[in-house]
Amino acid sequence: MSQFAEIKKWYLNEFKLFENSLNGESTAPIHKIRKDAISNFSNLDFPNTRDEEWKYTNISPLLKYNFKPSLEKQDVKQEQVNKYLFDELEHSLLVFVNGHFDAGLSRIKHLPKGVSAGSIADAIKEKSPVVEKHFGKYADYKNQIFTALSTAYTKDGAFIYVPDGKVVEEAIHILFLTTESDENILTQPRNLFVAGKNSQVKIIEHYASLGENIYFTNSVTEIFVDENSIIDHVKLQEENKKSFHVARMEIDQEKNSNFSSHAISLGGDIARNDFNSRFNDEGGECMMNGLFLTDGTQLFDTHSLIDHAKPHCNSHEHYKGILDDKSRGVFNGKVIVRQDAQKTNAFQENNNIILSDDALINTKPQLEIFADDVKCSHGATIGQLDEEAMFYLKSRGIGEETSKSILIHAFASDVIKSIKIKAIKDYVEKILSNRFDG
Amino acid sequence: MLLEIKNLHANIEGKEILKGIDLKVNAGEVHAIMGPNGSGKSTLAQVLAGREEYEVTKGEVLYNGKNLLDLSPEDRAREGVFLAFQYPIEIPGVSNTNLLKTALNEIRKYNGQEELDTMEFLTQIKAKMKLVELDQSLLSRAVNEGFSGGEKKRNEIFQMAVLEPKLGILDETDSGLDIDALRIVANGVNKLKSKDKATIVVTHYQRLLNYIVPDFVHVLYKGKIVKSGGKELALELEEKGYDWIKEDSNAVVEN
Numbered sequence: 001m002s003q004f005a006e007i008k009k010w011y012l013n014e015f016k017l018f019e020n021s022l023n024g025e026s027t028a029p030i031h032k033i034r035k036d037a038i039s040n041f042s043n044l045d046f047p048n049t050r051d052e053e054w055k056y057t058n059i060s061p062l063l064k065y066n067f068k069p070s071l072e073k074q075d076v077k078q079e080q081v082n083k084y085l086f087d088e089l090e091h092s093l094l095v096f097v098n099g100h101f102d103a104g105l106s107r108i109k110h111l112p113k114g115v116s117a118g119s120i121a122d123a124i125k126e127k128s129p130v131v132e133k134h135f136g137k138y139a140d141y142k143n144q145i146f147t148a149l150s151t152a153y154t155k156d157g158a159f160i161y162v163p164d165g166k167v168v169e170e171a172i173h174i175l176f177l178t179t180e181s182d183e184n185i186l187t188q189p190r191n192l193f194v195a196g197k198n199s200q201v202k203i204i205e206h207y208a209s210l211g212e213n214i215y216f217t218n219s220v221t222e223i224f225v226d227e228n229s230i231i232d233h234v235k236l237q238e239e240n241k242k243s244f245h246v247a248r249m250e251i252d253q254e255k256n257s258n259f260s261s262h263a264i265s266l267g268g269d270i271a272r273n274d275f276n277s278r279f280n281d282e283g284g285e286c287m288m289n290g291l292f293l294t295d296g297t298q299l300f301d302t303h304s305l306i307d308h309a310k311p312h313c314n315s316h317e318h319y320k321g322i323l324d325d326k327s328r329g330v331f332n333g334k335v336i337v338r339q340d341a342q343k344t345n346a347f348q349e350n351n352n353i354i355l356s357d358d359a360l361i362n363t364k365p366q367l368e369i370f371a372d373d374v375k376c377s378h379g380a381t382i383g384q385l386d387e388e389a390m391f392y393l394k395s396r397g398i399g400e401e402t403s404k405s406i407l408i409h410a411f412a413s414d415v416i417k418s419i420k421i422k423a424i425k426d427y428v429e430k431i432l433s434n435r436f437d438g
Numbered sequence: 439m440l441l442e443i444k445n446l447h448a449n450i451e452g453k454e455i456l457k458g459i460d461l462k463v464n465a466g467e468v469h470a471i472m473g474p475n476g477s478g479k480s481t482l483a484q485v486l487a488g489r490e491e492y493e494v495t496k497g498e499v500l501y502n503g504k505n506l507l508d509l510s511p512e513d514r515a516r517e518g519v520f521l522a523f524q525y526p527i528e529i530p531g532v533s534n535t536n537l538l539k540t541a542l543n544e545i546r547k548y549n550g551q552e553e554l555d556t557m558e559f560l561t562q563i564k565a566k567m568k569l570v571e572l573d574q575s576l577l578s579r580a581v582n583e584g585f586s587g588g589e590k591k592r593n594e595i596f597q598m599a600v601l602e603p604k605l606g607i608l609d610e611t612d613s614g615l616d617i618d619a620l621r622i623v624a625n626g627v628n629k630l631k632s633k634d635k636a637t638i639v640v641t642h643y644q645r646l647l648n649y650i651v652p653d654f655v656h657v658l659y660k661g662k663i664v665k666s667g668g669k670e671l672a673l674e675l676e677e678k679g680y681d682w683i684k685e686d687s688n689a690v691v692e693n
Contacts, residue, residue, distance in 0.1 A: 386527075386529075388527050389527050389529045391489060391490070391511060391527075392523065392526075392527040392529065392581075393529075393537065393541075394488075394510070394511040394512040394515070395487050395488070395511050395512075395514075395515055395520075395521055395523075396515055396537065396538075396541035396597065396601065397512055397515035397516045397541045397542075397544045397545040397548070397601065398512060398515075398537075398540050398541050398544050399512050399544060400510075400512070402540060402544065403512075406532055406536070406537070406540065407529070407532070409531070409532075410529060410530060410531025410532045410580075411531065412531075413531035414531070
């Protein structure tokens, strides 16, 4: 425990440096939230495996390092960015380097009038009423230590606001790059996406590393989906395999809103996602799908919560894992159907393929139902590649490696098909091909 | 000679199923292997295709002058051995086209031929689909998923037509087929016959052999070929059943 206390002290001390770096910004109303968050952080303990929510995810490797909060951005060349672009997504790109917005590398064109897409630091400076209304309202920085840490250090991140009735046709690609560095740095992107009534937008949160060094990404994303609006969200996490990634995404859904999330994860030594969605009114739809690939000694953990607080809402959650070597996976999917939430339709499934003798997955679907007129299902499977199917393919002249690759693509195919952005589908297929095609 | 099986013994989970099979197949010939349930017919078919669960404990198999048992299942296929499965496997998420194109190109690559592009491939398979009267919509569907029994069997013969093996092994392709489907399947097989190819038809029933006329009929019983003859042997089996074979061979075993 003393070791954990030391590391907490480190982040508390670093906070003073951070505050000094804010200059004039520390007078903004957001700063009150930062101060609350750092005081919560100081009162909270880092979780250990005795905490039910962290039972299978031991984060002590992450707490061994004194990660240095990144206070300024580094220069990155256009060529380094190009590698991570999708062919058809050219116009709406926000690039963040070590958590800081890089206007030079970003380009935002053809957005409908009134739509904002850019840096939350700018929005805070400009005293955006949307930021002041929504910031810190959904992600719990009172009880969650990593969220408290992130909130305290709020500096920059992506801010997207689509006013009532506006439709953004082209997906907005947000690329978070972490540079090669002598230090073990900490980047804490803080994102806020707000879709007004009857609006629509597609957003890609994309995390990648430019080096092979050890660093820590601790991101928080808050999403507000107003009445009858649609947000399609993709999270693509392909950071290096020495990095640590902790992320919270909180979604607040209003009447008849429609939110979809696809989380594609392959990076990180330890990667932990907490994704929570709440239906505040009737008629909402929520899809939370995911695909994760792990190998080496990687650990990937998703904890999700879909809160059916109101009747007539549908949720659909499907996570698929492909685990190799000595890697580990954790899936904990909780669905709460509250007493009022009649006519709820909730589907949840987690399927995993284990490619080696030593890989391991802990999966726990959790349904808590307090209403009586609902349709809910959940299930989990863990297995190897189907040997019968392997033999069938081989008996047609297809080699071992190619057969394996075909079956892995097939396994992942329903999650990939459900992604709403074609360029992302192709990108994910390519990731699978690069990994598994012989 | 295309295939020569010598004193083949094979086990599964320690249990001996094949107890000394001898069989010679020349190019241009059709051989039928018949026998009661549990005699080892399907095991023989699977062993030839390279199923890993079976352990060959004795004997050898020469195919085209090569030691077949040394080859991986995929290399056997690339050398021209094709097994039409008794129970074709459903593979959700993999389209029929994808499977066939990958298979055909891997076989071509192995044999030093150029790979086909999508257009060339589609042209080639269209003609083959007609052969087994397979609906074109099945091409884009997942392999065997949601196919009827007859569609699955026709799909096997269709794959055989596309991959053009030298040795086709049909493992109970007739079982469960109605007479129309049976005719289509047999018709497909007959059209693929040529003087440099051979077919082994594994079946429990004589019925299929009305449509695919064998040059030789072998009766497998308790893991051995106990009787061989011409096509009239199949008719005799149809008429008298397998009991007389069992009695004869049991008598031999007891003596």
